[in-house]
Amino acid sequence: MYEQRLCAFVDILGFRELIGHSLDRPHLQQQIRQLLREVVLAKPVWDRDSPVDLIEARLRDQGVQDPRSEADRTVARNAIAERGTNFSDSLVLSVKPEAEAICRLVTSLLFLSRGAAELGHYVRGGVCQGLLCHEEDLCFGPALIAAYDLEQKVAFYPRIVVAPEAHEAIAAVDMAVVGPLASYIRTDYDGERFLHFLSPHAMDLVGAFREEQMREIRRELERQLLSARHCNPPRPKLIWLARYFNSVLKEAPVADMPSLPIYVRHRPFLKLV
DSSP: OOEEEEEEEEEETTHHHHHHHHTTOHHHHHHHHHHHHHHGGGSOGGGSSSHHHHHHHHHHHTTOSSHHHHHHHHHHHHHHHEEEEEETTEEEEEEOSOHHHHHHHHHHHHHHHHHHHHTTOOEEEEEEEEEEEEETTEEESHHHHHHHHHIIIIIOSSSEEEOHHHHHHHHTOEETTTEEGGGGEEEOTTSOEEEOTTOHHHHHHTTOOHHHHHHHHHHHHHHHHHHTTTOSSOOHHHHHHHHHHHHHHHHSOOTTOOOOEEOOTTSOOEEOO
16 A cells, blocks of 8 residues: 655644634735645545546647557556645645656745745645655655654754655756756755755746746845844744845845845844855
């Protein structure tokens, strides 16, 4: 029943607050719904919009003989390779350790991280490789426990931490559409590898306008830092986010965008780089 899979367990931080704000805001409800639908890219293919027809049309354009049969086989392969489950503020995504499936998992997590940041919220999670049973209506196994423990005990900050075995599988993937997946993983100051969701390449990959998105994320982060300015010591999660944001901005500047300050009670700005 168990099989080798890459498994990601992810929490959307502050999800309860986000849902509370959505009660009288239909537009926000739609944003949350769309985010979760789009993110669960690892959802079984048969739950997507006309997957066989879309794949058949693409294969026909490529001159493939008998595109319908090949489309059916592609859907069947992907249905086995990909799984996604959403409950409350948590998601479990898993894929077979195959290049295309791993690529979809990474891009799903990038999309989730960026989409949540646009809403002023962030994600924390863990990605592991191991034995897992993940079917349409249930998920269990050592890989899920390991991913959950990584999210709870290691990630700590708003980051998706990647375990060594999972990183090895991800780093081995280099596809023309996305380039080397290793470029979307970054090593943190504590030695943990995490998903580099603010990478300029990652933003391009998920169809964002980097300058616009960075300004939006900075605006929300600065608002949160201002709200927490009387906390002493400042909140570790916000400090980490400010450091991460500023380090990305230093490596790939955005025109006229200053680095983020953090407020310390009764003291002037402390800029983190």
